[in-house]
Amino acid sequence: MTTQPPSPGSGTGTSSPPHKKLKSSVSAELPDVIPTNGFTEVTEAPIKAAFLPNDSMGTTETIPKASSSQSQAPVKPKGKKNRKQKRTLPEKYSAQDVLFHDVRDFLGVEYVDGLIGKKEGSEWEAPEELKLFEEVTLTVGAFTVSGESISLFPGDKPWAIITPFAHPGDRIRAKIHKHDRLCSFADLLEILEYSEEYRGGEGDRRKYPENGCRYFGECGGCQLQPVPYPLQLQHKKRTVELAYQRFSNLHKDLIPGIQDTIGSPKQWGYRTKITPHFDAPPKWIQKQLKESGEEAALNSLANGDGEKKGWECRIGFERKGRPGVMDIEECPIATPVLNKKMTEERKRVQNTIMSFTRGATLLLRDSLPSPDPIPSSSSPFSHDTAPIIPAEQHVAITNHKQAVYERVGKYIFSFAAGSFFQNNNSILIPLTEYVKEAIFPPSPAASPASKPPTPTPTHLVDTYCGSGLFGITLSDKFEKVAGVEISHDSIVAAKKNAEMNGLQDKTTWLCGKAEDIFGGLAEKGFEGGKSCVVVDPPRKGCDEPFLDQLLHFKPLTVVYVSCNVHTQARDVGYLIRESESRGREKGWKYVVESLRGFDLFPQTAHVESVAVLRWIEN
């Protein structure tokens, strides 16, 4: 699952916040002459969005050209010409690549492939009548996978417009700021009509003024927050479907129907780690203040002095589609203790800002108070006697090296604050229980793909194990558990966690690359025929040497947990195809038994995906 879980405010950086908040940054890009009436109107919604949540997988429709009567003739701006677009193809499986697939589906696969096939480069040429900095009125057709809106620009040439913070069915006014391949990016200026279907969630501040986030519309973090939660979950289910359709390279018969996304028990105040950052004061302001001898003012820039002089101390997250940090006082998806600590940390930085010659990132991590005594192999953690500690009694840790404590069901975990651990504790019991049930389905009927039922595994290999989350929470079902992890600190934590939970005798923790471990497993009594492997790599997914060795090891079950469903789909596709060719003669292969998303990051468009692969005899 998540390697680097997205931090609030980390968008894909393709578009930008509404106009009113952007005056200063937008003005730098204004053309010499601003077209005053360059509006283009789309009076009908584009026919069918390629990925509205209700769509069935695999259907993509060519969108009929919007008739020219649908649009007012755009007025040609007198100012700058369209800038020549950089023609760089996105890296495969990157956010930009996923967006290109969104555009391709939206405009029609046949049309897009036909155009690209002509090799004229015209997919890079925006319609003549669509100028940079022009304002357009659009009806949003769909969400992109990353939660932005996609609309059809009317004209002879099918062309998509990507705008953040708007929802399917909204009528919006937007301002084009960049052309790209078959699409342009726009800033949202105004929502003229709200789509009721995609609004009205708890984070919709029109309906619940006290709820949601006051930074929505500027911060790059939580694009889906006004969307009712069930629709957020549907969006993520569709994301998993699309990823397998686009990137697995598998015949559709080999991809099972995607199961409903499991929601997070907490949808706000869930995030146990945040990393606000800030820039150092620019040199000119340091010099100016020092020269004028305003010593007192040096440390009070944040109180307005800096702003008056043209610089403001901002501590927070990235702004959507614009460089620089936006000032954030609270983050409603972070736990209460982190928000409280953020106030203190902000003051501390503001009061000492002139001592920073470089920008920096703060770490705030939610932790249980340190247990007393700390559990050990001779006196392990006992969930029967340990009380559940309410969220208000948690503590916030800011030192990267300090130990953080978290509880997951009957187990306790400790790890250095700066190292990896899942960021939403509220969903870890459902997630780990689900993985356990997937390995040991309650009845043969639950694993229809495996006939006859596969033998029950007795050994678990937890690859990319971090501080041992899966190995430890699943341990009661296995005789032996081995974990492998590249980070030395994490493997030390995993070993300590096993001891704190009294599991030192059945667990082995190995520091190294996941792809190097299979050779050594046999001598520790791990054979594929009695093992199950959990795979939980970083966003980039697994390397081929790892996947090849996994196939060679031939475990009974593989549970692949991923924070990047696109690379997961690629890897699962590889495993299935390779197993068919490698196992053909001996009569075995892997099948994808189930695919399902988990919502580790409510209000954002991110989804954690769990794929269960079962070894079967043909």
Ligand SMILES: C[S@@+](CC[C@H](N)C(=O)[O-])C[C@H]1O[C@@H](n2cnc3c(N)ncnc32)[C@H](O)[C@@H]1O
């Ligand atoms: C998404 S995290 C999962 C951690 C753990 N499973 C959990 O849920 O807490 C991925 C982990 O893979 C580790 N990692 C990255 N590349 C690796 C490699 N080549 N071999 C082994 N571990 C690796 C990272 O250090 C990180 O701890």
